[in-house]
Amino acid sequence: MFGKYLKKLRENGALIHNITNYVTVNDVANVLLAAGGSPVMADEAEDAREITAICGGLNINIGTLNRNTIKGMVAACEKASELGHKIVLDPVGAGASSMRTETAINLMNRFQFDVIKGNISEIKVLACGKGGAVGVDADINDRITEKNLDKAVEFVKKFACDIKGIVAVTGAIDLISDGKKCFVIRNGREEMSRITGTGCQLSALVAAFITANPEDILGGTAAAVAMMGVAGEIAWENMYRTDGNSTYRNRIIDAVYNMSGEMLDERERYEIR
Amino acid sequence: MFGKYLKKLRENGALIHNITNYVTVNDVANVLLAAGGSPVMADEAEDAREITAICGGLNINIGTLNRNTIKGMVAACEKASELGHKIVLDPVGAGASSMRTETAINLMNRFQFDVIKGNISEIKVLACGKGGAVGVDADINDRITEKNLDKAVEFVKKFACDIKGIVAVTGAIDLISDGKKCFVIRNGREEMSRITGTGCQLSALVAAFITANPEDILGGTAAAVAMMGVAGEIAWENMYRTDGNSTYRNRIIDAVYNMSGEMLDERERYEIR
Amino acid sequence: MFGKYLKKLRENGALIHNITNYVTVNDVANVLLAAGGSPVMADEAEDAREITAICGGLNINIGTLNRNTIKGMVAACEKASELGHKIVLDPVGAGASSMRTETAINLMNRFQFDVIKGNISEIKVLACGKGGAVGVDADINDRITEKNLDKAVEFVKKFACDIKGIVAVTGAIDLISDGKKCFVIRNGREEMSRITGTGCQLSALVAAFITANPEDILGGTAAAVAMMGVAGEIAWENMYRTDGNSTYRNRIIDAVYNMSGEMLDERERYEIR
Numbered sequence: 001m002f003g004k005y006l007k008k009l010r011e012n013g014a015l016i017h018n019i020t021n022y023v024t025v026n027d028v029a030n031v032l033l034a035a036g037g038s039p040v041m042a043d044e045a046e047d048a049r050e051i052t053a054i055c056g057g058l059n060i061n062i063g064t065l066n067r068n069t070i071k072g073m074v075a076a077c078e079k080a081s082e083l084g085h086k087i088v089l090d091p092v093g094a095g096a097s098s099m100r101t102e103t104a105i106n107l108m109n110r111f112q113f114d115v116i117k118g119n120i121s122e123i124k125v126l127a128c129g130k131g132g133a134v135g136v137d138a139d140i141n142d143r144i145t146e147k148n149l150d151k152a153v154e155f156v157k158k159f160a161c162d163i164k165g166i167v168a169v170t171g172a173i174d175l176i177s178d179g180k181k182c183f184v185i186r187n188g189r190e191e192m193s194r195i196t197g198t199g200c201q202l203s204a205l206v207a208a209f210i211t212a213n214p215e216d217i218l219g220g221t222a223a224a225v226a227m228m229g230v231a232g233e234i235a236w237e238n239m240y241r242t243d244g245n246s247t248y249r250n251r252i253i254d255a256v257y258n259m260s261g262e263m264l265d266e267r268e269r270y271e272i273r
Numbered sequence: 274m275f276g277k278y279l280k281k282l283r284e285n286g287a288l289i290h291n292i293t294n295y296v297t298v299n300d301v302a303n304v305l306l307a308a309g310g311s312p313v314m315a316d317e318a319e320d321a322r323e324i325t326a327i328c329g330g331l332n333i334n335i336g337t338l339n340r341n342t343i344k345g346m347v348a349a350c351e352k353a354s355e356l357g358h359k360i361v362l363d364p365v366g367a368g369a370s371s372m373r374t375e376t377a378i379n380l381m382n383r384f385q386f387d388v389i390k391g392n393i394s395e396i397k398v399l400a401c402g403k404g405g406a407v408g409v410d411a412d413i414n415d416r417i418t419e420k421n422l423d424k425a426v427e428f429v430k431k432f433a434c435d436i437k438g439i440v441a442v443t444g445a446i447d448l449i450s451d452g453k454k455c456f457v458i459r460n461g462r463e464e465m466s467r468i469t470g471t472g473c474q475l476s477a478l479v480a481a482f483i484t485a486n487p488e489d490i491l492g493g494t495a496a497a498v499a500m501m502g503v504a505g506e507i508a509w510e511n512m513y514r515t516d517g518n519s520t521y522r523n524r525i526i527d528a529v530y531n532m533s534g535e536m537l538d539e540r541e542r543y544e545i546r
Numbered sequence: 547m548f549g550k551y552l553k554k555l556r557e558n559g560a561l562i563h564n565i566t567n568y569v570t571v572n573d574v575a576n577v578l579l580a581a582g583g584s585p586v587m588a589d590e591a592e593d594a595r596e597i598t599a600i601c602g603g604l605n606i607n608i609g610t611l612n613r614n615t616i617k618g619m620v621a622a623c624e625k626a627s628e629l630g631h632k633i634v635l636d637p638v639g640a641g642a643s644s645m646r647t648e649t650a651i652n653l654m655n656r657f658q659f660d661v662i663k664g665n666i667s668e669i670k671v672l673a674c675g676k677g678g679a680v681g682v683d684a685d686i687n688d689r690i691t692e693k694n695l696d697k698a699v700e701f702v703k704k705f706a707c708d709i710k711g712i713v714a715v716t717g718a719i720d721l722i723s724d725g726k727k728c729f730v731i732r733n734g735r736e737e738m739s740r741i742t743g744t745g746c747q748l749s750a751l752v753a754a755f756i757t758a759n760p761e762d763i764l765g766g767t768a769a770a771v772a773m774m775g776v777a778g779e780i781a782w783e784n785m786y787r788t789d790g791n792s793t794y795r796n797r798i799i800d801a802v803y804n805m806s807g808e809m810l811d812e813r814e815r816y817e818i819r
Contacts (some may be wrong), residue, residue, distance in 0.1 A: 029742035029743075093324075247524070
């Protein structure tokens with residue numbers, strides 16, 4: 001199912017402009033190259049505008065914001081919107097500080113993102129900030145489990161309707177919805193949370209997948225999420241006794257590099273709700 | 274001896290706010306995760322203040338300063354001081370430029386750091402800048418050896434008294450003192466200096482260890498220093514013929530990830546003076 | 547032939563100040579250490595000026611420019627010029643945005659770079675911007691091949707004359723000229739383009755090689771280019787079935803770390819035109 005999106009990315013490529021945090025930026029660049037895309041980074045407003053113009057998609061990650069890079073994000077979003085490029089928002093740390101919360105909500109209110117991807121607590125913050133139309137189910141706390149899955153699916157669908165885009169909530173179980181359908185994905189490993197940046201890498205992959213598969217943004221997003229999880233599984237199988245999280249980080253990107261559409265098809269674990 | 278501090282960190286966790294240089298920031302994040310802590314990075318003043326508030330400890334590293342991040346450091350230190358959080362200062366490059374020297378000394382004069390960690394030349398610069406009360410023994414040059422060890426221990430003790438905190442001087446022999454006791458640690462390998470960032474990683478680990486062990490800051494700091502050295506030793510034993518410094522970097526973080534309290538106890542090499 | 551330049555770098559060391567993009571900065575630091583040099587990074591103008599003063603060489607890479615780091619580049623170039631330090635310019639993305647193009651051309655017009663290193667499209671942009679005296683052969687497109695090699699060599703020689711420095715154009719075939727002689731180097735592997743930052747690493751290596759070999763800048767630059775290519779070849783031979791671009795990145799730096807002058811001499815593939 002998801003393999004075809006990966007094949008298309010590998011065939012057509014996708015040049016992605018990333019305004020992302022400086023903590024994980026190198027891994028973001030390498031994972032894009034691993035999947036068949038290409039990275040560019042530029043965050044000074046005037047540079048960001050022009051760099052976006054030569055790219056196919058835009059990935060905005062608010063992990064280590066400053067006043068100057070916020071201007072760069074706005075400039076890049078303006079240009080990408082104007083050109084009809086695909087845009088992804090990763091609201092890293094929304095809810096943890098007012099600057100992050102406000103920046104994410106301002107961007108969301110001002111620009112039409114194709115995909116907003118975060119963990120459940122970040123997405124809940126955005127859903128509240130959007131005006132409460134969606135409401136946040138108090139039963140959905142910081143983790144999506146089999147127990148609260150129905151309510152979580154409902155929440156994600158509602159928020160996707162509200163923003164008129166795709167919402168991807170990642171965790172032990174991943175949910176990706178366009179408001180009507182919701183992919184429930186059960187790939188990945190818990191140990192991925194012991195590495196910095198798998199979430200940032202995923203946002204960049206989502207941008208590359210939807211840029212290469214513009215006719216099916218929901219499927220492309222779900223494919224990127226599944227691929228990241230499958231890479232985490234394969235990478236774990238390749239771990240030796242003395243390996244730890246630093247090597248695991250390398251092996252995940254390596255697994256993306258070596259993954260074929262067929263391998264993804266074989267290992268993907270999803271259902272549609 | 275030191276294993277118990279590591280166990281407590283792994284049991285309780287420690288969320289550490291890092292304002293650190295962009296050269297080694299990814300390794301800093303991964304080593305914190307490897308040891309059982311968690312990293313957050315934020316350097317814009319208003320963001321830094323709020324992010325510090327939700328963390329348990331603060332790690333300030335002046336490696337790639339700019340005017341904006343200095344404001345972030347001050348804001349974070351103010352908030353951390355107000356909340357009684359543990360704070361570590363790594364005065365990277367103090368003495369190499371006036372901006373670095375002045376920033377380190379200004380921070381040190383304005384805020385009460387729990388630990389100041391640097392190499393001997395950086396610490397000497399701070400000791401002089403502090404007003405010369407301590408004085409700097411001309412016999413202690415850029416390396417601490419068995420030959421000048423007595424004088425070095427005396428110097429570190431004096432400076433710790435002067436700043437009313439812990440001083441950690443790293444090198445072939447590491448010295449950690451609260452002004453009364455001085456741990457002399459002989460773990461580690463020379464090859465660690467052929468990797469960028471082991472010092473930056475250590476500062477973050479110190480912040481995590483003392484945040485998880487607030488009742489014994491001296492012991493926690495010494496434990497972090499010993500652990501980094503032991504990780505360097507274990508990692509070196511895991512090197513293959515074709516491996517070099519890039520792989521060594523990964524294996525050190527891997528060794529931290531896989532280290533148990535017992536392993537640390539077995540390999541630690543320290544004496545108290 | 548090239549081994550002697552590497553030996554001299556390992557014997558004498560070379561402290562290189564890098565103002566470089568934050569995407570690949572960690573690899574730049576580690577590759578310098580791998581080759582026998584040492585890295586320092588500082589980009590705030592006043593800090594950059596003083597840090598340059600204590601270094602032996604300067605490496606300017608415009609990959610993730612902002613208004614503040616441009617000031618740092620100018621300050622560092624001024625100081626390095628004043629002190630007669632070797633300076634390398636890597637005009638990453640020149641031609642992709644006006645800010646990058648203008649910054650590269652302004653720096654080039656204002657300062658005498660010992661080496662300008664880029665891919666063919668970046669170098670063509672600079673050659674045009676310099677005033678068209680050189681002219682750009684329309685037959686030389688985005689790749690140098692055996693077919694257009696004669697014209698490419700001629701172009702590189704002309705541009706080197708024009709800037710009165712060394713020009714290094716990297717690609718499947720690398721050309722390095724001082725205006726009279728042109729080294730044509732055929733080391734390296736195509737897979738290196740699937741990793742971020744091998745170009746940035748090379749610029750830093752060039753700075754280290756010419757700082758340690760000031761009496762022969764052309765030879766030193768060619769040696770650095772050949773070494774990076776040879777490292778890519780050795781690293782590829784060390785790849786396992788499940789390895790991908792992230793591990794390849796580590797193995798390339800590892801190969802630099804383990805390379806002796808003799809190994810470089812044995813594997814170098816060059817001709818002089």
